Amino acid sequence: MPQQQSIAGRYDLLEPLANGGMGDVWRGYDTVLDRPVAVKRIRPQAVADSPQLAEEFVKRFRREARITARIQHPGVPQVYDAVLDDSYERLFLVMELVDGMPLSAYIRPDRMLPVSWAVAVAAQVATVLSHAHEVPVVHRDLKPSNVLVARDGTVKVLDFGIAAILRTDVTKLTATGSPVGTYQYMAPEQVRGGRISPQTDLYALGCVLHELLGGRVLFSADSEYMVMYQHVNAAPTPLRVLRPEVPKALEDLVLHLLLKSPEARPADVQEVYERLRPFLPPPGESPAPGDTGPAGVPDPTGIFRDPYAPRARAGARRAAGTTIDPRTGPPAPVPVPVPAQLREEIDEAYAHSEALLEEERFAQAAEVLGEVVEPAARVLGAESKKVLALRKNRAAIQLLGGDYRAALPEFDALADAYARTDGPTGASARACRAQAARCRAELGQATDALIALRGLLEVVRTVDSDLSEEAVELRRDIGMLLLAQGQAAEADRILRPLHDDLCVVFGPGDEMSEEVAEALALIRLGLDGPDA
Known part of the structure; x- marks a missing residue:
């Protein structure tokens, strides 16, 4: 891309800043508002690999950019604009320009970071996630290269919404049968191709904090498949085995974040922040020598010496x-x-x-x-x-x-109101209860969602066919939730007959038939181990 190129008639691209798996970041300039900006160009091949048609990709791109723009927090570079050219091949996000270094630049196995430095970074990320999850926006791709430490010690979380735009959180199967994705930080439910929730970000935060304190990635192996297998099945190495001076309570928190079941992890990011608080410097305290990291490195503990807290629970x-x-x-x-x-x-x-x-x-x-x-x-x-x-x-x-x-x-x-006006098993009451269950699933309340969906399916079976549109959607939702929770055998028991029914009624090329087939293919990979 030549320098000084202009996009949308207002943004000049001045110089490249970084290259990543999803695209390039350029230092740019907004000629209308007279301010510097960062411009992220999504790689054309990322678009070509999208499972959606180009028009659908454009819709998703704009939708996710708008949702991301709702996150109002100093730790999130603001999204100013989303620009797509007529060919759908050049895709840009125009954002706030931040002067700083990615967290990955500070992680070295031969130079451990101070505990207070690592905790201060994690606590700042927690405050960002508290605002994002309130929107609600799930990051889906939290990792050290997406966390930037600005010169004043403020932590910035980058690329909110990018994974959602490209659907990189959904593990797809390549022609060789290998899952693809950001495998070093993928929660077990991501590896399975299951439902993403705020607890998915908590797992990734556990991976990042473990790496900051231990100086190495949580799991490593010769292949991506084996790393993902470990995320689903292997126990993480306790931090005090790698570094004895790590406080026991901090080790316990990291292990809690890394539990395999989403609902077994901390209830929300506010709980994580409260458990990090004892390891943060109190307001007004001066840093001890060596407590803020190597010389010349930004000090992320400073913001807690003059603190701000995460957004209160709604x-x-x-x-x-x-x-x-x-x-x-x-x-x-x-x-x-x-x-x-x-x-x-x-x-x-x-x-x-x-x-x-x-x-x-x-x-x-x-x-x-x-x-x-x-x-x-x-x-x-x-x-x-x-x-x-x-x-x-x-x-x-x-x-x-x-x-x-x-x-x-x-x-x-609405479900209660329709139950009063039309009867508790009426179509409107059922539809609203199903939608409420889907909302709960999206918010990470999988157990409650499964109870509601199963109860609804029993009601539907008494008034309609097991192949009705309502019943089919409920069976699909139940199976996918079970898969995300690691109950592969139970998910297979639900999804396999559903796939047979779908192929007979709608054909194997139907969108839902293909979705269920992909889930069954993931189950066959055996990522949950031989006893799943």
Whole structure:
């Protein structure tokens, strides 16, 4: 790429800064806002390897860039723009330019980093993840080369959303049957091709912290396959075996982060931060000699000497625009004629929302519907069909846009409302409970999600065929969740007959047939060991 090339008529590319597996990073300049920027160009072959058609890739690229841009934290370089040229071959993310060095530059087996230095880095990464998981955004590719230490000691976490854009978290099979991905830091559920959740980032953080304190990667072997096999089956080396001065409580935390089951790991990143806190310098304390790393290296402990904390946990959220007491419920709804003006406002809201969805502006599309929920509820009643339909559409848009934390309580409330109005086994109540379960799965609550999905499947089997669209989707979701949890034999028991049914009814080339076939191929690899 020649120097001084311009993209989108406003960003000048001045000089290359770094090369990575996914693309090149350039120092650039925004000629409109008169500021320096970093420009990441995604490699064309990364796009060519995408399983989606080019148009679908463009949609995913823009969607993930928008979601990433919601993370407001000083430890995340802000995404300013997403630029794609007409050929879909040159893809760019324009971001905040950060002056610093990647964490990988400081890891050496012959020069151990101070414990306080490593803990300060991990704690700063934890504060970043606390904000990202609230969006919610899962990084999916946390590793030392994606963590940068700025000159003032601030830790920056790079490449949020890039793995999601390229779907590199999903282990695909090559022509030789070998899984591909960032294998040194892949959680067991990633190796299996299972569902990604915030606990996936916690595992990767455990890998990084183990490497910072131990001076070497968690697992190593002659092949990528064997490293991934170890992530699924092998016990990590306790840090105090490698380095006796590491505090026992810190070793315990790292081992907790590295547990194989996602739900066995710490509950959330805030818990991780609290357990790191005792090893951080207190406010106002001066660093001891050698406590901040080699001479000339940025000091990540400084921010804790003048500290800031991670974002507070979000409390239980009540669905916006509702006043329903879930214990008692509202009075039985009485049909009310829809005034002409309100009908017009609702129609306009749907039309506006659909137009925004065409542009994949999910947050705004949900907000447009939300603006008419409260006035419609006042006139028609909180559980009138039109009000429930508005809320259901809004929740579906939130789910589609990846805002699972907002969608989950709304789907729960809607399921209860539909159970009261249409019966607990009615189609609308079932659909909302299924969507709530999917939100829980996306948020890492796999056990609760499996209980809900299995219960729903039993209900569906009593009122419809095992090959109905609803039943097939539930069977697929249950099997995939089991696979992500390491229950390969149980997942095989669910997915194998499902694949047979899909091939008969829809054919082996159907999208879901291929998805289930790929999961069965992963099970056959035996990554969970001979006893799985």
